Amino acid sequence: MKPSSSSLGDGDKSKKESDVDVTTRASNLLVYGSGKGNQQQGSYSKDAISAIILRCSGNSDYFRQQVVKDDKSNERIKEMKSKFEREGGSCLCSSTMQSIDALVDKYRGNRPKESNKIVVDMDSFYYSCALARHKEEGTEPTHQGVHLNQIPVVVGGGMILTSNYEARKYGVRSAMAGFIADQLVTELSNGKVKLLHLKSDHKYYAAKSAQVRSILMEYDPNLKQYSLDEFYLDLTAYLATTTTNDGSVVDVQEVVEKMRARVLAECFLSCSAGIAPSSVLAKICSDWKKPNGQFYLPPGDESVMAFMRELDCRKIPGVGRVTQKFLAAFGIDTCAHLFGKRYDIFKIFKEKTAGFLLRASVGGWGGGEDEDSTASSFGSTGDQGQKGISIERTFSAVWKREDVRNMLEHVCDKLGENMERKGLRGRRITAKVKLASYVVFSRSKTGRMYMNEKEEILKVADELVERVRKEVEARDDLEWKIRLLGVRVDEFEVKGGGGGSIEKFFKKVGEKEGRGGGGEKEGAVEMGDEEEAVEVGDDVEVVEVDDYVEVEDDVEVEDDVEVEDDEEVMLSLSQSQRDGEHDDDWKFAKALQDRYDEEQKQFEQQMNKGREKEKEREERKEAGGGRGKLTDEQLARRLQKEEEMWDRGRRRKEKTVNKAGDAKRQKTILDLMKGK
């Protein structure tokens, strides 16, 4: 498909050419952007859909930014390709190839011998919930006399959350902007059909999800739930302990059929299931017979390899739009291609990604540890494994300090509440700012203190946002108008984990202070003055003592800054206690705290120095390279070209593959082998 470049006149050539450019790349962007779903019967043509989306998107800020991002990833692909060729293309030491093959053999050998893993995935969950609700309330699931299934319906307004199958025929997908979805339906139906929007009702969905869950629990009490509409089961135990009436072994496929029938009958919700030797394979299979169907992948290498062979890479969980494009650039579309180029991927991608893709190419999941590593505790025990917590909000663009501050305050309030509820404290704060132009910035600061109170978080977040503001205002290509603010806290304190002697010491202090040393999360303890408000007696402040020292180690501290390791800290603690000079534990702790504060300040100064140096370097670069971003980029490109040429010459002289790089890859592969 080609955009109509012929329709262009001759005038104003340069501008229109760049428009064509954008359009070409943009439509490219759309073709790949269609997502993981299957194309179904009766759908409108992809081209017609793309054309409408393209026209609706027009010159919107959002779309422009998408194109910029797309350009960047294309550039990265180009770099990767040239690097690949520079390093001799598909060429590795035979020993490296042997290692890769050994790894493949291991993955293939380690797959579980039975297909007892089940993934249950609810069909267009939010939409189905709407239908189920009608059933429960005895109302008709119709709109103007027509059953909802017969007309295009979505859940969500500004942003589509779910669409029914009729709407999907018009190219309406989740995560699509509402107004584009409307336009698709209206235009493709020649104005005869209008897209119906239903309101989202998260509470009801959660209730229905719990209902489904309780049924599935009868089959596997340890099932895992990743989201409201996805369940992971292991039926091994169920199959081993269940027999049919005549005493024969039950068939897993029949069990799943019955299970789904029960969900449908009791919850009025249809779902699809995958049955496979591993949960990742089951996840892929659950998509195979959607909606209201199931797919059984028999165990055994032959079966799995045959299934994978045909599989589009994009169906691999973890391979998204961009990765697919990367792979396609190297001629890799299916898992068969992936397997065929298994040696190449270790030269193309970094270790984690390469290992992941190699494993995926043979469906090599389920070899023990990885089956559990995906464990999550959605809706059950809580958030033990949680690594971060965040809130972000979109609003109509603001720019005044006061408005920004208010928005930020709102976000921090919410975050503080959530953290308190979950009993979390973290020492890294990240602020996220999205400009009206959809350009995103994030700035973070790792502190020494574990925080969970809105005021504390707000203070840091505000500094970070101000930093972004200064950076943005210093640039002439950006405008300080923001449409989103977000705050994230991570680097949580380790709770209940051991607790060294320092912690115990502080616990004692805490008890003496009459605040309990347990680590409970009480609200803000009001003290006299800001600096005094440091919660000396709270044991949670303690864990980071060694963390801080570690950080210091990394940062090349000035000579005159004392750096102590854990032991010395402890020593000084007990010494002071023996001294009797600090009869009052609190006083001593306060002194210690002050010193840490001082160190933190030094630490920050150090960081700032680094930042300034970085800036200077940037400025010098700009001064030397002339002015304007374009010139700079051109220069960089030229430099790279030169380097490439030089590199190519050098390689030719060497006449062999890059042994050093190969050795490194060997090591990577060996590490992967050792993995189990």
Added chain:
DNA sequence: GCGGATCAG
């Protein structure tokens, strides 16, 4: 450690 990107649901 930091910041940008990607992915999933």
Added chain:
DNA sequence: ATGGCTGATCCGC
């Protein structure tokens, strides 16, 4: 005119 939110991970620097 209208284009989300939460949490995780990887990579390059």
